[in-house]
Amino acid sequence: AQKVTQAQTEISVVEKEDVTLDxxxxxxxxTYYLFWYKQPPSGELVFLIRRxxxxxxxxxxxxxxxxxxxxxxxxxxxxxxSQVVDSAVYFCALSSTQGAQKLVFGQGTRLTIxx
Amino acid sequence: DAGVIQSPRHEVTEMGQEVTLRCKPIxxxxxxxxxxxxxxxxxxLLIYFNNNVPIDDSGMPEDRFSAKMPNASFSTLKIxxSEPRDSAVYFCASSFRVSGDTEAFFGQGTRLTVx
Numbered sequence: 633a634q635k636v637t638q639a640q641t642e643i644s645v646v647e648k649e650d651v652t653l654d655x656x657x658x659x660x661x662x663t664y665y666l667f668w669y670k671q672p673p674s675g676e677l678v679f680l681i682r683r684x685x686x687x688x689x690x691x692x693x694x695x696x697x698x699x700x701x702x703x704x705x706x707x708x709x710x711x712x713x714s715q716v717v718d719s720a721v722y723f724c725a726l727s728s729t730q731g732a733q734k735l736v737f738g739q740g741t742r743l744t745i746x747x
Numbered sequence: 748d749a750g751v752i753q754s755p756r757h758e759v760t761e762m763g764q765e766v767t768l769r770c771k772p773i774x775x776x777x778x779x780x781x782x783x784x785x786x787x788x789x790x791x792l793l794i795y796f797n798n799n800v801p802i803d804d805s806g807m808p809e810d811r812f813s814a815k816m817p818n819a820s821f822s823t824l825k826i827x828x829s830e831p832r833d834s835a836v837y838f839c840a841s842s843f844r845v846s847g848d849t850e851a852f853f854g855q856g857t858r859l860t861v862x
Contacts, residue, residue, distance in 0.1 A: 667850065677838060677853035723790065733778070733842055733851055734803065737790040 634659045636726050638738035645714055646746050653709045653741045655724030661685075666700065666707040667725040667735065677723070683707065684729070714745045751854035753839050759860045765827040768857045771820055772841030780851060781814055781824050782838040790838075796822065797844060829861045 635658040645651050657666065668680040681691065683700055691698045695712045711718055721742045725735040752771040760766050772779050781793040794804040796816045804814070811830070816822040826833055836858050840851040 669853075674855075675836065675858070676855040677840075679850050679852060682850045733844070734780070734792050734795060735782075735790075735851060736792075739789050 634661075634664075634726050634728075634736045636724050636736055636738035638722075638724055638741050640741045641739070642742045642744070644744040644746060647716055648713050650710060650712050651714050651743065651745075653711075653722050653724075653743065655707045655709065655738060657705050657707065657724070657726045659726060659728075661728050661730070663729040665727045665729060665733065667727070668698065668707075668709050669723045669725060669737075671721040671723065671740070673720070680709075711743075714743075716745045716747055719743060719745045751839055751841050751852055753837075753854035753857050755857060756855065757858045757860075759862065760829055762830055762861055763828045764861075765825065766829045766833075766859060766861075768824040768837050768839075768859070770822045770824070770839030770854060772822070772839070773852060774820070776841035776843045776852075777819065778842045778844045778851075779816060779822050780840040780842075781822070782840065782853075784836040784838060784856070785834075793824070793837075826859075829859075831861045834859055834861050 637656045664685045666683045670678040670680055688700050697710045699708045721740045723740045724738045727733045727735050754769045778797050780795040782790050783793055784790045793806045794814045799816045814824045836856045838853050838856045840853045842851040843849045
């Protein structure tokens with residue numbers, strides 16, 4: 633069975649601070665995808681990144697970066713120089729590479745950036 | 748592309764009434780997913796279609812729930828009869844699948860309240 637754990641339920645930081653959201657996963661699949669989605673207060677789910685399990689290179693996109701460590705089954709997400717607009721619930725998710733991409737989501741981390 | 752379009756955005760209905768949620772996937776996508784989001788259970792997959800065919804409906808909570816995809820550009824999720832515990836946000840998502848899937852893009856969701 634697949635499982636995603638986001639142990640941080642809520643995080644609150646002051647604007648411009650760096651913040652890391654943790655994600656730990658469990659799967660028996662040898663290949664899999666990992667994802668991060670953002671859910672702003674307006675409610676939609678916004679795709680941020682997909683990472684294949686055979687690609688352990690870290691990725692940076694502007695102020696966002698992702699650290700994938702297969703040895704610890706973690707896929708952490710860091711926001712550098714946070715901004716108020718980053719306030720949202722962030723979901724980590726997992727899917728198999730075989731068959732359709734059925735996502736198993738973590739419970740989400742509510743991030744609040746205070747001015 | 749306009750993205751995944753769901754209607755209605757909000758629905759309030761009385762217990763026992765039939766509710767129909769609608770989804771228009773991204774043009775060209777051939778996989779469609781219905782997810783439900785509740786405080787207690789988080790985001791969970793209800794059913795997914797590939798090429799308009801239901802592939803896995805193991806997440807459908809009970810017989811009161813049914814989903815159809817009569818063509819590549821339209822899907823419905825029906826609840827009959829509705830109950831207060833069905834209150835949730837229902838998301839539709841689509842992706843493109845050949846040998847594997849692209850990432851799933853989500854609609855803005857339908858917030859259902861059953862009173």
